[in-house]
Amino acid sequence: MANSTTAHAHDDHDHKPHGIKRWLYATNHKDIGTMYLVFACAMFFMGGAMALVIRAELFQPGLQFVDPGFFNSMTTMHALLMIFGAVMPAWTGLANWMVPMQVGAPDMALPRLNNFSFWLLPFAFTLLLLTLFVPGGAPAGGWTLYPPLSLQAGDSFPLTIFAIHLMGISSILGAINVVVTILNMRAPGMGLLNMPLFCWTWLITAYLLIAVMPVLAGAVTMLLTDHFFGTSFFTASGGGDPVMFQHIFWFFGHPEVYILILPAFGVVSEIIPTFARKPLFGYESMVYATASIAFLSFIVWAHHMFTVGMPLAGQLFFMLSTMLIAVPTGVKVFNWCATMWKGSISFETPMLFALAFLFLFTLGGFSGLMLAIVPADFQYHDSYFVVAHFHYVLVPGAVFAIMAGVYYWLPKWSGRMYNEKVGKLHFWLSTIGVNVLFFPQHFLGLAGMPRRIPDYSTQFADWNMVSSIGAFIFGFSQLLFVYVVWNAVRSGEKAPARPWEGAHGLEWELPTPAPYHSWDTPPPRNVITQGAMH
Amino acid sequence: MTKAIRRVPSVLALSAAAFASLSAHAEWGNLNMPVGVTELSKEIHSLHMTIFWWCVAIGVFVFGWMIWSLVAFRKSQGAKPDTTMVHSTKAEIIWTVIPVGILVIMAIPAARTLIAIEDMRGSEISIKATGYQWKWQYEYLGEDVSFFSQLDRQSDEARQLKSGVDPNSVQDYLLNVDNPMVVPEDTKIRMLLTGQDVIHAWWVPAFGMKKDAIPGTINELWFKVDAGKTGIYRGQCAELCGRDHGFMPVVVKVVTKEEYKAWLAAQKAAASPAPAEAPADAPAADAVAALPAAPRG
Ligand SMILES: [Cu+2]
Numbered sequence: 115m116a117n118s119t120t121a122h123a124h125d126d127h128d129h130k131p132h133g134i135k136r137w138l139y140a141t142n143h144k145d146i147g148t149m150y151l152v153f154a155c156a157m158f159f160m161g162g163a164m165a166l167v168i169r170a171e172l173f174q175p176g177l178q179f180v181d182p183g184f185f186n187s188m189t190t191m192h193a194l195l196m197i198f199g200a201v202m203p204a205w206t207g208l209a210n211w212m213v214p215m216q217v218g219a220p221d222m223a224l225p226r227l228n229n230f231s232f233w234l235l236p237f238a239f240t241l242l243l244l245t246l247f248v249p250g251g252a253p254a255g256g257w258t259l260y261p262p263l264s265l266q267a268g269d270s271f272p273l274t275i276f277a278i279h280l281m282g283i284s285s286i287l288g289a290i291n292v293v294v295t296i297l298n299m300r301a302p303g304m305g306l307l308n309m310p311l312f313c314w315t316w317l318i319t320a321y322l323l324i325a326v327m328p329v330l331a332g333a334v335t336m337l338l339t340d341h342f343f344g345t346s347f348f349t350a351s352g353g354g355d356p357v358m359f360q361h362i363f364w365f366f367g368h369p370e371v372y373i374l375i376l377p378a379f380g381v382v383s384e385i386i387p388t389f390a391r392k393p394l395f396g397y398e399s400m401v402y403a404t405a406s407i408a409f410l411s412f413i414v415w416a417h418h419m420f421t422v423g424m425p426l427a428g429q430l431f432f433m434l435s436t437m438l439i440a441v442p443t444g445v446k447v448f449n450w451c452a453t454m455w456k457g458s459i460s461f462e463t464p465m466l467f468a469l470a471f472l473f474l475f476t477l478g479g480f481s482g483l484m485l486a487i488v489p490a491d492f493q494y495h496d497s498y499f500v501v502a503h504f505h506y507v508l509v510p511g512a513v514f515a516i517m518a519g520v521y522y523w524l525p526k527w528s529g530r531m532y533n534e535k536v537g538k539l540h541f542w543l544s545t546i547g548v549n550v551l552f553f554p555q556h557f558l559g560l561a562g563m564p565r566r567i568p569d570y571s572t573q574f575a576d577w578n579m580v581s582s583i584g585a586f587i588f589g590f591s592q593l594l595f596v597y598v599v600w601n602a603v604r605s606g607e608k609a610p611a612r613p614w615e616g617a618h619g620l621e622w623e624l625p626t627p628a629p630y631h632s633w634d635t636p637p638p639r640n641v642i643t644q645g646a647m648h
Numbered sequence: 649m650t651k652a653i654r655r656v657p658s659v660l661a662l663s664a665a666a667f668a669s670l671s672a673h674a675e676w677g678n679l680n681m682p683v684g685v686t687e688l689s690k691e692i693h694s695l696h697m698t699i700f701w702w703c704v705a706i707g708v709f710v711f712g713w714m715i716w717s718l719v720a721f722r723k724s725q726g727a728k729p730d731t732t733m734v735h736s737t738k739a740e741i742i743w744t745v746i747p748v749g750i751l752v753i754m755a756i757p758a759a760r761t762l763i764a765i766e767d768m769r770g771s772e773i774s775i776k777a778t779g780y781q782w783k784w785q786y787e788y789l790g791e792d793v794s795f796f797s798q799l800d801r802q803s804d805e806a807r808q809l810k811s812g813v814d815p816n817s818v819q820d821y822l823l824n825v826d827n828p829m830v831v832p833e834d835t836k837i838r839m840l841l842t843g844q845d846v847i848h849a850w851w852v853p854a855f856g857m858k859k860d861a862i863p864g865t866i867n868e869l870w871f872k873v874d875a876g877k878t879g880i881y882r883g884q885c886a887e888l889c890g891r892d893h894g895f896m897p898v899v900v901k902v903v904t905k906e907e908y909k910a911w912l913a914a915q916k917a918a919a920s921p922a923p924a925e926a927p928a929d930a931p932a933a934d935a936v937a938a939l940p941a942a943p944r945g
Contacts, residue, residue, distance in 0.1 A: 175815040175816070175821060175822075176806065176807065176811065176813070176814070176815045177807060177808065177809045177810070177811070178809075178810065180809070181809055181891075182891045182892060182893075182894065182895075183891040186888070186890070186891065186893070254890075254891070255888065255890075256888045260847060260887075260888070262845065262846045262847070262863060263846040263847065263888065263889060263890055266846070266890065350862075350863040350864020350865070351863075351864070354864075355864065355865070356847060356862055356863060356864065356865075357862060357865065390721070390729065391723070391729040391731075392729040392730065392731055392733065393731060393734045394734075395733065395734060395735065395736075396734075396735055396736075396739075396740060397734070397735070398735075399735075399740050421849060421858055421859050421860045421886075421887075422860050422862065422867075423859060423860065423862070423865065423867035423868070426762065426763065426766045429762060429766075430759055430762065433755070433758065433759070433762070434755060437751045437754070437755060438751070440747055440751060441744060441747050441748055441751070444743060444744075444747045445740065445743060445744060447710060448710075448739075448743040451710065451713045451714055451717065452733070452736075452739065454714070454717040454718065454721065455713075455717050455721070455733070456721060456727075456729065456730040456733055457717070457721045457727065457729050457730075458721060458722075458723040458727040458728055458729040459717070459718060459721050459722055459723055459727065460722075460723040460724070469714075469718070472714060473711065473714065476707070476710060476711070477707075480703035480706070480707060481703075483699065483702075483703060484696070484699050484700065484703065487695055487696070487699050487754065487758045488758060488762050489688075489691065489692045489695055489758055489761040489762050489765055489856075490692055490695050490696040490699065490758075492692065492765070492856065492857050492858055492859075493681055493692055493696065493853065493856060493858070495849075495858060495886070496849060496851075496858070496886040496887060496888075497886070557678060557679045557680075558678075560678075560679065560680050560681040561678035561679070561680075561681075561682075561853075562682070562853040562883065562884075564851070564884050564885070564886045564894075565888075566888045566893060566894075567884070567893060567894030568894050569807055569815075569822065569894050569895075570822065570894070571820070571821050571822045571823045572815055572816050572821050573678060574678070576676050577676075577678070616729075
């Protein structure tokens with residue numbers, strides 16, 4: 115990778131390998147970033163198709179299309195694909211593209227590791243998707259893999275576990291790469307507190323990944339040995355405890371939630387100042403709030419399992435620690451509001467998605483606060499209220515932020531503008547669709563509909579029908595997203611180096627499209643302090 | 649069914665009445681958590697409403713602020729950015745301290761209710777519920793009464809893939825069982841929950857409580873149905889437990905104390921000549937077969 119001897123002009127003729135080799139042997143952060151994003155998009159559509167199977171079956175009471183066992187496989191696979199296949203790789207893709215450009219580095223610190231961590235994913239997901247065709251069908255015990263139910267799986271079991279191991283290794287390696295790049299490759303003069311928030315949130319996310327992916331690996335390995343080698347970690351009849359799995363799983367699982375959402379905070383903290391034409395309000399408090407959320411994420415895990423019968427003191431502790439998360443999260447939301455206050459706001463597609471994030475993530479935060487109240491959680495738990503809550507923070511939360519980021523940085527990546535009209539159409543259809551899809555699920559849950567059921571009592575029929583209609587609107591409007599991006603890359607108008615007048619940050623100091631190697635010579639100090647000023 | 653007319657002038661009562669008479673009709677009005685029929689469920693409901701209104705209040709403020717900014721500071725309206733506004737320690741202290749205050753205000757009643765929920769003392773009847781794939785077993789501890797409770801036959805036929813049976817034609821589709829659990833009103837009931845094969849969860853929304861039924865563990869919960877709230881209350885298994893997770897309802901029939909005594913005696917009498925080896929066929933089923941089909945409350 116090291117080609118520091120050549121001059122700047124060299125980059126413009128970047129001799130990159132052509133054809134399949136460019137991708138198979140890729141060590142360039144942009145190529146790898148692109149592969150991550152394309153992969154994530156493919157998984158998003160596959161997971162989305164499964165969601166549509168679910169919503170089609172739930173369109174009306176009675177079983178019209180699928181067997182209940184297959185329905186359970188769909189909910190399980192949908193979650194695994196969306197979490198590990200779509201959202202996490204999309205973030206890693208964005209980190210690959212943006213971190214080197216934003217910190218003034220030529221590339222990621224560990225390019226070959228980068229290649230390896232990407233190429234693990236297609237194998238992992240091939241294994242996972244293969245389970246659809248093995249005897250016993252795909253895993254159907256929920257993505258949380260709670261034993262003893264998950265141990266009843268057929269031949270899919272070892273494939274699923276192995277796939278999760280591969281995904282975990284991929285995530286850990288990707289995270290190490292981000293940490294090393296940010297800590298070692300910042301341009302001279304760029305202090306940690308000069309970094310854009312996207313780098314900050316990703317740095318913290320990377321530490322979360324390194325901390326908790328091994329925990330997940332441990333949990334699923336114990337499942338594996340329980341299943342095949344006669345151990346009884348989680349088998350009551352052998353002296354084990356099924357609840358212990360839940361503790362271990364959620365010790366991974368809660369930080370995982372923040373792994374999915376922290377980079378979104380970063381993206382939104384880039385986009386809102388740009389389109390409000392005003393520096394981010396409370397930059398340092400944003401960094402500290404992110405760090406405190408990350409810290410708190412390690413001590414709230416049992417709020418996912420209030421109904422397992424914990425001691426009173428345990429329930430009180432986890433209730434209070436969970437409520438506490440509202441404080442740094444509130445600080446972030448208030449800072450974003452204050453950023454827009456007295457700004458000069460325009461509404462291009464990336465800003466629209468960031469604003470929808472702001473409104474709808476906050477809404478998901480409210481239902482999260484409600485879920486923290488343990489006595490009320492005894493009603494909400496495992497009902498559709500929970501489904502509504504986490505989809506609000508994950509879809510108009512994480513997914514919208516990813517899309518906002520793609521719209522925002524696409525001109526820099528491709529050198530071309532997307533079609534603003536179609537982008538806005540995509541935005542409105544998505545936003546209307548996502549609310550029609552998930553808002554009624556609050557009602558369903560409160561009225562008593564459990565989650566993960568393929569059929570329901572007739573009193574739940576109306577809102578389920580509405581929700582399904584929303585699902586199809588949302589799902590199909592995502593095809594527009596592919597169209598907009600494809601169309602821009604193929605035949606969009608040429609984009610200037612700084613397509614957004616309010617954009618600050620080192621990435622906008624590079625020519626457009628960004629050269630193959632971002633910063634062969636580090637950016638001058640005055641550009642750093644001026645460009646990275648938030 | 650009772651002819652007593654409820655005079656509660658609320659939308660909830662109206663929709664409950666509509667539900668009782670026209671359960672075939674789906675409900676647009678089912679928007680909120682039911683108030684329930686136990687002391688705890690009412691406390692839980694009021695906590696739910698309190699935190700909900702707090703969220704509404706915060707939402708009005710936050711969303712109001714956002715919308716105000718988006719309207720007032722539009723570039724298209726010639727807004728000029730104030731780029732000096734980057735930090736305010738005062739504002740940050742305010743928006744840290746006020747949320748903490750709200751959380752403390754919420755945490756106190758929540759903790760109080762939680763302590764009440766965990767207080768199992770003074771229960772008069774103990775019933776052990778065991779989750780199986782996919783039915784419940786109820787054992788009345790110390791009474792030698794035990795039976796299984798599973799999805800009623802009508803629902804079971806209608807819920808088969810492409811059964812051709814309209815779920816709307818089935819009374820209490822998926823929420824009806826062959827043998828409901830029977831308990832007296834105005835009595836503190838302690839439930840002991842465990843699972844036979846995988847984890848299940850016992851949930852009756854009108855009682856405000858759900859708890860997991862876990863193999864190898866006994867969980868507890870209690871409820872005390874208010875006097876005068878006899879009737880049938882329905883819920884479902886709430887923890888994914890395999891293929892037929894959606895088809896193992898929880899149905900509880902609440903009767904007067906006298907009716908309960910008579911029911912218990914009938915159960916025992918029926919059980920003594922031929923010990924309940926095959927509960928599904930036991931005459932136990934007859935004792936509760938003539939139940940009013942529509943739910944109340
Ligand atoms: Cu169950």
